[in-house]
Amino acid sequence: xxGPFIFIATNRLRDGRFGxxxxxxxxxxxxxxxxxxxxxxxxEYANEDRSEVTVVQVHPDAAxxxxxxxxxxxxARDAYAQTLEATTGIQVFGTPTENVLRLLSQQAGSGIxxxxxxxxxxxxxxxxES
Numbered sequence: 001x002x003g004p005f006i007f008i009a010t011n012r013l014r015d016g017r018f019g020x021x022x023x024x025x026x027x028x029x030x031x032x033x034x035x036x037x038x039x040x041x042x043x044e045y046a047n048e049d050r051s052e053v054t055v056v057q058v059h060p061d062a063a064x065x066x067x068x069x070x071x072x073x074x075x076a077r078d079a080y081a082q083t084l085e086a087t088t089g090i091q092v093f094g095t096p097t098e099n100v101l102r103l104l105s106q107q108a109g110s111g112i113x114x115x116x117x118x119x120x121x122x123x124x125x126x127x128x129e130s
Contacts, residue, residue: 003120005059005094018050
């Protein structure tokens, strides 16, 4: 059974940069929505003390994730320079391609905990009604 490809990354914010990240995230979301028609969902959440953010992405497949990483590469580098201090963990649900794994290590750095759950056992994705 094949399910969607889900990517979750948690990032520590630079001290005092929550406000800047809060401003950056909606613009990034609009850019992604306009440039990645296959991406099913892209959402960013902050923890209670606003010291870290988690991005949750739902793709139809790993190829969509590869496209995403190419589309947002420059913006991701800018985010690490401006608001994000470090990636603290990555979870992948679905089978990543070798290219996705390579790109993740380039963008997030080595030594980041990466948990992969390749076996989709069941579930569904409901499209949002307009």
